[in-house]
Amino acid sequence: MIKIAVLGYGTVGSGVVEVIDKNIDSITRRIGEEIEVKYVLDLRDFPGDRVESILVHDFDVILNDPEVRIVVEVMGGVEPAYTFVKKCLLAGKSVCTSNKELVASHGPELIKIAREGNNNFLFEASVGGAIPVIRPINSSLTADRILEIKGILNGTTNYILTQMSTQGWEFEDALHKAQELGYAERNPEADIEGYDACRKIAILSSLAFGHNVDYTKVHTEGITGITSTDICYAAAMDSAIKLLASSYCEDGRYYAMVAPFVVHSSHPLYAVSGVYNAIFVKGTDIGDVMFYGSGAGKLPTACAVVADVVDAAKHLGRHIYTSWSQEDLTLTGIDDATRSFYVRIAGKREALEDAVRKEFGDVKFISIKEDPDGFAIVTPPVIERSFKEHIANIPGVTSYIRMEGSSAS
Ligand code: HSE
Numbered sequence: 001m002i003k004i005a006v007l008g009y010g011t012v013g014s015g016v017v018e019v020i021d022k023n024i025d026s027i028t029r030r031i032g033e034e035i036e037v038k039y040v041l042d043l044r045d046f047p048g049d050r051v052e053s054i055l056v057h058d059f060d061v062i063l064n065d066p067e068v069r070i071v072v073e074v075m076g077g078v079e080p081a082y083t084f085v086k087k088c089l090l091a092g093k094s095v096c097t098s099n100k101e102l103v104a105s106h107g108p109e110l111i112k113i114a115r116e117g118n119n120n121f122l123f124e125a126s127v128g129g130a131i132p133v134i135r136p137i138n139s140s141l142t143a144d145r146i147l148e149i150k151g152i153l154n155g156t157t158n159y160i161l162t163q164m165s166t167q168g169w170e171f172e173d174a175l176h177k178a179q180e181l182g183y184a185e186r187n188p189e190a191d192i193e194g195y196d197a198c199r200k201i202a203i204l205s206s207l208a209f210g211h212n213v214d215y216t217k218v219h220t221e222g223i224t225g226i227t228s229t230d231i232c233y234a235a236a237m238d239s240a241i242k243l244l245a246s247s248y249c250e251d252g253r254y255y256a257m258v259a260p261f262v263v264h265s266s267h268p269l270y271a272v273s274g275v276y277n278a279i280f281v282k283g284t285d286i287g288d289v290m291f292y293g294s295g296a297g298k299l300p301t302a303c304a305v306v307a308d309v310v311d312a313a314k315h316l317g318r319h320i321y322t323s324w325s326q327e328d329l330t331l332t333g334i335d336d337a338t339r340s341f342y343v344r345i346a347g348k349r350e351a352l353e354d355a356v357r358k359e360f361g362d363v364k365f366i367s368i369k370e371d372p373d374g375f376a377i378v379t380p381p382v383i384e385r386s387f388k389e390h391i392a393n394i395p396g397v398t399s400y401i402r403m404e405g406s407s408a409s
Contacts, residue, residue: 002035002313005062008075009042011182012098015302031313063087070312073097082106089113096308098125098301104199104215108326115319122308127200128277130300131293137207144283146208148248151279152272153200155296156183156191157223157243162273165231183275183296193222194258201245211329219334221259232370239264253332261404262342335385340403346374347396359390
């Protein structure tokens with residue numbers, strides 16, 4: 001019998017207990033030995049709940065119990081998760097986590113401690129919810145050189161943008177619904193400002209490129225500035241707006257960013273709707289590999305955590321090697337990338353057409369009935385730095401969004 005402990009009995013923690021209870025027979029068959037949740041740590045009490053009798057408030061009870069071989073950390077946030085996880089690894093326990101803040105901030109250090117102690121620090125659920133993507137990058141795709149990762153990595157924002165475009169909902173209504181459904185982080189700022197997707201692309205890029213991608217260096221924009229008028233303009237272009245996270249290597253230079261993009265209906269990411277995530281991994285020889293599935297939610301995320309518990313249980317006392325050096329990868333600024341932009345301009349097209357053409361030459365003009373006092377343009381591909389100089393010369397520019405599919409990558 002392998003005893004485990006769960007730190008945190010929130011959405012994912014309760015999902016972990018539920019999945020283990022529900023699937024104990026098949027899990028036991030797959031490990032070859034039974035697992036049992038010996039403790040659940042939470043500050044709160046849960047009278048009448050299934051975990052009432054195994055609930056502890058003192059982390060040291062778990063740390064000091066040698067019977068506990070695997071600890072599941074699903075508290076979220078960096079502290080006290082980091083302190084608890086580090087202590088568990090140093091005490092010879094393996095740790096499985098869904099906590100992307102923890103992994104993005106301290107991943108390489110915790111992997112190193114696990115390696116030195118012959119145990120494991122596993123974090124499949126930290127990116128893409130139920131989608132297996134960490135393990136494939138660490139094993140199935142290791143024969144090739146990964147050149148690019150691009151995808152929709154945040155279920156909450158994808159759900160919000162989908163509802164805004166299919167239901168005509170305003171941003172706030174869609175956000176409340178996402179929170180109600182348990183997709184959003186405790187602090188929704190992490191989702192809607194792109195911070196969650198930023199940590200996830202930093203994790204995937206670190207694993208793909210082998211060196212640490214410091215998430216604080218990743219250019220990050222969220223979706224709070226997207227309006228229903230932008231959604232209408234996108235629809236007029238047979239496109240949708242998606243929050244994309246990407247990183248790529250070109251001529252020995254590495255780029256990473258998170259930002260909303262206008263994605264055409266012919267692009268595979270256009271069809272990724274609701275809480276679903278999708279991730280493209282491009283390799284030199286494998287071409288594109290795409291991963292798709294539920295990117296958030298209690299049970300999908302819990303299943304990914306429990307799958308890590310199964311792996312940890314199958315590798316007790318044996319480290320599964322993960323290549324993630326503590327040395328930082330140098331990222332090149334996104335101002336050097338070339339792409340087209342959708343730009344909104346307040347004012348009459350007739351009055352501003354010459355100014356627009358003077359800056360960008362041959363642009364595409366779009367007018368929609370929902371924006372009677374303005375219009376939009378799509379620029380030809382242009383270096384981002386020079387794009388910003390050009391729009392400063394056009395009166396009435398209110399906002400812009402990058403167009404997917406025109407990047408130099
Ligand atoms: N808030 C996250 C999301 C949860 O919406 O994708 C899963 O990481």
